[in-house]
Amino acid sequence: MRYVAGRLLHGVALLVLVSVFSFAFAHLAPGDYYTELRNDPRISGATIEGLREQAGLHGSLARQYAAWGASMLKGDFGYSLAYQGPVAPILWERLRATLLLTGAATVLAWLLAVPLGIWNAVYRGTWKDTAARVGLAVLILIPDLLLAILFLLLAVETGWFPVGGMRSAEFPSLGAGRKVADVAWHVALPAAVLVLGLLPVLVRHVRASMAEAIDAPFGQAARAHGIPLRRRLFRHLLPAALNPLVSLFGISIGTLLSASLLVEVVMGWPGLGPLFLDAVMARDFGVVLAVVMLSTAFLIAGNLVADLLLYGLDPRIRVK
Amino acid sequence: MTIPRPTRIRLGLWYLGILHAAVLLAGFLAPYPFAEQHRDFPYAAPMAIHWFDRQGAFHLRPFVNGLVPDLASGQYREDPAQVFPIHFWAPNHAAASGWLPAPRRLFGVTEPGVVFLLGSDGYGRDVFSRLVYGGQVSLFTGLLAAGLSLGLGLAMGTAAGFFGGWTDALLMRGAELVMALPWLYLLLAVRAFLPLHISTLQAFFLLIAIIGGVGWVRPARLIRGVVLSARESGFVQAARGFGAGPAYLIRRHILPFTAGVVLTQATVLIPQYILAEVTLSFLGLGVGEPVPSWGNMLAEARQYHALMNHPWLLAPGLAAVPILLGYITLADALTSRHGS
Numbered sequence: 323m324r325y326v327a328g329r330l331l332h333g334v335a336l337l338v339l340v341s342v343f344s345f346a347f348a349h350l351a352p353g354d355y356y357t358e359l360r361n362d363p364r365i366s367g368a369t370i371e372g373l374r375e376q377a378g379l380h381g382s383l384a385r386q387y388a389a390w391g392a393s394m395l396k397g398d399f400g401y402s403l404a405y406q407g408p409v410a411p412i413l414w415e416r417l418r419a420t421l422l423l424t425g426a427a428t429v430l431a432w433l434l435a436v437p438l439g440i441w442n443a444v445y446r447g448t449w450k451d452t453a454a455r456v457g458l459a460v461l462i463l464i465p466d467l468l469l470a471i472l473f474l475l476l477a478v479e480t481g482w483f484p485v486g487g488m489r490s491a492e493f494p495s496l497g498a499g500r501k502v503a504d505v506a507w508h509v510a511l512p513a514a515v516l517v518l519g520l521l522p523v524l525v526r527h528v529r530a531s532m533a534e535a536i537d538a539p540f541g542q543a544a545r546a547h548g549i550p551l552r553r554r555l556f557r558h559l560l561p562a563a564l565n566p567l568v569s570l571f572g573i574s575i576g577t578l579l580s581a582s583l584l585v586e587v588v589m590g591w592p593g594l595g596p597l598f599l600d601a602v603m604a605r606d607f608g609v610v611l612a613v614v615m616l617s618t619a620f621l622i623a624g625n626l627v628a629d630l631l632l633y634g635l636d637p638r639i640r641v642k
Numbered sequence: 643m644t645i646p647r648p649t650r651i652r653l654g655l656w657y658l659g660i661l662h663a664a665v666l667l668a669g670f671l672a673p674y675p676f677a678e679q680h681r682d683f684p685y686a687a688p689m690a691i692h693w694f695d696r697q698g699a700f701h702l703r704p705f706v707n708g709l710v711p712d713l714a715s716g717q718y719r720e721d722p723a724q725v726f727p728i729h730f731w732a733p734n735h736a737a738a739s740g741w742l743p744a745p746r747r748l749f750g751v752t753e754p755g756v757v758f759l760l761g762s763d764g765y766g767r768d769v770f771s772r773l774v775y776g777g778q779v780s781l782f783t784g785l786l787a788a789g790l791s792l793g794l795g796l797a798m799g800t801a802a803g804f805f806g807g808w809t810d811a812l813l814m815r816g817a818e819l820v821m822a823l824p825w826l827y828l829l830l831a832v833r834a835f836l837p838l839h840i841s842t843l844q845a846f847f848l849l850i851a852i853i854g855g856v857g858w859v860r861p862a863r864l865i866r867g868v869v870l871s872a873r874e875s876g877f878v879q880a881a882r883g884f885g886a887g888p889a890y891l892i893r894r895h896i897l898p899f900t901a902g903v904v905l906t907q908a909t910v911l912i913p914q915y916i917l918a919e920v921t922l923s924f925l926g927l928g929v930g931e932p933v934p935s936w937g938n939m940l941a942e943a944r945q946y947h948a949l950m951n952h953p954w955l956l957a958p959g960l961a962a963v964p965i966l967l968g969y970i971t972l973a974d975a976l977t978s979r980h981g982s
Contacts, residue, residue, distance in 0.1 A: 336822050343819065344831065351835035463966050465917050467924060468959035471943055475953075478946050485946070580826035584921060588944065598827070599925055602834040610834050617827045 325640070329629050333622045340618050341394070341611075345387050348607045355403040355605045394615070404606040412597065413612055419488055420593035424575075424582050426509055427516035432571075435521055439528020440555060446533055458522040466519045466581050470588040473511045483511050486590025512589045519581050520574060527570050531563040538562070565636055572628025576621045647975055654972035661965060662785075665777035669734070669744035672771035673757055677932040680756055680766035683709055685952050686718050688761045696722045703727050706757050716951075726755025761954035763942060769957055776934035776958060779923075781965065783849050783935075784916035788908055790854025791915075795861030796897075796904065802862070803869030804892060814866070817859045828856055829918065833927045842933045849928050853918045861907045865900050872899040909973035913966050920962060936961060 356370045393400050398408035405412055438454065445451045477483040484490065488508050496504060535541050536559060544558045586595030594613055601609035633639050645653075664671060691704045708724025734747045751757045759770040802813040820828070832852050840848065872878060878895050886894075922928040923937025924944075931938060936958035942948065943955040 336818065339819055340822050347832075347835050352837055459970075462970065463963050465920065465959065465962050465966070467917070467921060467940065468956070468962070471940070471949070471956065471959065474946055475949060478950055576821075576824045579824035583824075583826050583830075584925075587925065598830060602830055602927065603838070605834065605838070607834070610831060614823065614827060614831045617824050618822050621824055622822055 325633055326630060329626055333626050336622055337615070337619060341391070341615055342387070344611055344614050345390060346383065348611055349383050349386065351607070355607065357605065390611070394612075399612040399615075400608040402601075402606055402608040404601070404604050404609070409609055409612040412609070413594075413616065416592060416594045416597045417616065419591060420579075420582060420586065420595070422488075422505070423509055423512055423586070423591055423593055424516070424578050427513045427520065427582070428574075428578060430513060431517045431520040431524055434517065435524035435528055436560075436567075438521075439525045440532050440560070442525065442529040443532035443536060444551070444555070446529075446536075454525075458525055461518055462522040464518075466515065466584055467588065469518060470512075470515045470585045473515050474589055477511055484508050488592050509591075512585050512591045515585050515589070516578060516581055520578060523577075524570070524574070528563075528567060531566050532559060535559040535563040561635075565632065568628050568631050568635065571631075572625040575624030579617055579620060647978060650975035651972065654968060654975055658965075658968040658972065661968065662781055665774060665781050667744070668771075668774040668778055670746065671748050672768070672774045673747060673750040673759075674768040674771040676767070676772050676775040676934050678767060678771075680762060680768075683718065683756055683758070683762055683766045684764050685948075686756070686758050686762040686766070687952075688954050689756075689758050690720070691728070691757075695725070701727075706751060706755060708755060724755070726751040726757075728757065760957045761952065763939075763955065764948070769939075769954060772934040772939060773936070773958055773961055776936045776939055777961065779846060779929050779933065779935035780916055780919050780937065780962075783846065783853065783919040784912045787850045787854035787857070787915045787918075788911040790850060791857040791911055792861055792904055792908060794855070794858035795865055795907070796900065798858060799862040799865030800869050800892060800896060800900070803866040804873055804888065804896060810866075813862070817862060820856065820859045825856070826921070829853065829922065830925075830927065832856060833922065838927075842929055845929045849919055849922060853915050853922075857911060857915070861904070861911070864903050864907060868900050868903050869896055872896050906973065906976050909969050909976060913969040916962065916965060920958075 356374055390400055393408070397410055399410040399413055401407070402409045402412065442451050442454050474485065477485050484507065488505060490496075490504050490508075532555075540562070541554075541559055544554050549558065582593065583595035583598065585591065586593040587599055590596075594616065597609065598613040600606075601613065668676075686709055689706055689709075691706060692701075693704050694700055695705075705725050705727045707720040707722055708726065709718040710721045712719040728749050728751055730749050731746050732750045734744055749757070756762075756768075758768050760773060761769050763769055763772070798813050798817075802810040823831070829852060832855075833848075836848060836852075872895070878891060881891060881895055919928060919935065920937035920940065923935040924941050926938075926941065928937055929935045939955075939958040943959070949955055
């Protein structure tokens with residue numbers, strides 16, 4: 323229990339520190355949302371100064387941070403100057419889309435990677451293993467960006483998949499079952515890009531960690547006992563090989579979020595990525611900070627889950 | 643693999659060296675300056691180089707045909723009546739562009755003929771030329787940013803590992819802070835807080851500073867681990883016993899020890915950073931027009947209706963593949979142990 327509380331506290335402390343640093347950074351940044359407005363000849367300098375005053379940009383750093391922190395805690399997630407309102411309502415919609423995409427991609431990638439990695443480890447050294455490894459090596463050579471553009475092209479050329487968006491226009495009139503199918507149809511291509519990007523890394527780790535378990539004395543002993551292959555793999559070897567994979571799960575969240583940002587922008591998925599990019603371009607620091615905090619919270623949560631899973635799975639950590 | 647490790651490393655280095663040299667020599671290899679527009683030929687398809695003319699006679703000097711707009715298809719059609727021989731080692735009249743202006747160029751045709759090996763973009767600019775020039779930005783951002791990351795990582799990692807105590811605690815907590823953000827989000831956030839409208843050269847160095855400055859954490863952690871084990875090793879203890887100071891110890895005994903991990907990290911970081919540059923420029927936050935980078939060239943391919951009819955605009959994305967292949971093979975050769 324102390325371990326859990328410690329990890330939790332550590333995560334929260336990290337989050338607070340990130341918020342302090344990123345807020346200070348945003349504050350020290352040359353220019354703000356209104357600097358971009360100055361290019362508009364219809365708005366006078368005095369008006370802009372007035373707007374700055376109104377937005378509270380003249381207060382001290384500490385006071386501004388306190389105000390911002392309070393709005394974060396209240397659930398407003400800061401104030402967007404471009405949208406003229408609290409960030410939260412815009413954010414939740416986008417967050418749901420990103421969660422759906424990355425969640426689907428994670429589940430799919432692991433569902434594919436674990437059997438594929440095990441299969442590779444079992445057939446280590448044979449042509450089957452080599453073929454799979456060459457295939458994955460080719461996959462790793464293709465940048466995510468190129469893959470996303472190619473898949474987009476595929477969608478346009480064939481018309482089998484929708485181009486951009488999360489729902490069809492007639493979504494509200496569909497039945498519940500059709501609604502799910504519609505969203506799944508929209509998520510398929512962006513998720514496929516993410517899965518293909520993630521797969522080579524995951525499979526390599528599953529293969530390495532399973533190969534180690536197969537070669538370990540207990541693995542050899544289980545084999546000598548005549549335990550059938552399938553039972554041996556899933557009952558004896560996989561649990562022993564699980565530890566590094568659980569850590570990898572935590573690490574892969576960060577990679578996935580980064581890849582997702584790019585894929586969302588290219589393929590028009592209405593997630594955090596396009597929102598973030600637009601905010602960066604418009605220098606809408608309220609939104610930028612909110613997205614930074616949210617993505618950080620995700621990554622920390624992912625690592626926390628991995629830590630706790632490890633804690634639950636491996637008694638050795640509990641003793642230490 | 644049956645190829646021995648040293649040979650594989652040497653091959654990888656030669657391969658990458660040639661690719662980088664080619665990009666550096668863009669002034670010589672590219673038939674056109676990167677910004678030269680051929681307003682009569684937007685979106686021309688990659689052109690065929692001919693050795694046989696209409697009568698089937700062979701020409702030692704290859705030639706290209708003139709392009710004629712084909713109104714029916716909206717594309718271009720080759721006109722066999724117009725023949726433009728390709729001149730090799732031709733004098734380079736164009737204004738110097740890029741880093742290394744060359745007095746001669748490898749090949750070109752005389753006006754009004756054009757040679758677009760990989761087609762042209764919406765402004766009628768030669769994609770091949772822009773690809774080679776764009777490589778200067780993309781590849782060297784990768785190299786220099788990786789240099790910066792490794793330099794920072796080396797300094798931080800060595801300090802943390804060698805001195806331990808509060809230095810170690812402070813640096814490693816700082817590292818944790820940087821790692822708490824997803825990489826691309828961190829990159830974009832840092833870019834967001836810096837001025838948007840800047841010159842190309844500023845953008846180039848800004849990219850290097852951001853990508854390199856954000857990425858020091860992983861190498862620093864790995865280097866710290868190596869330094870920790872080196873610090874406790876016998877020869878360091880012995881040198882310490884003979885009265886060696888920290889500066890001497892680090893320079894003479896610790897740093898050489900980290901060479902392995904630094905080299906391996908370099909082969910991992912450089913391709914990653916090349917892709918980071920491509921990504922940032924693609925998103926419009928890197929090097930801007932008219933200076934090409936593989937990223938901002940790909941941005942044109944983002945409009946899928948343009949891309950559908952002009953698939954050669956994908957060339958800058960494909961150009962990254964052989965580069966990645968080189969670095970991944972090199973990393974593989976460096977990390978592989980004997981026998982495996």
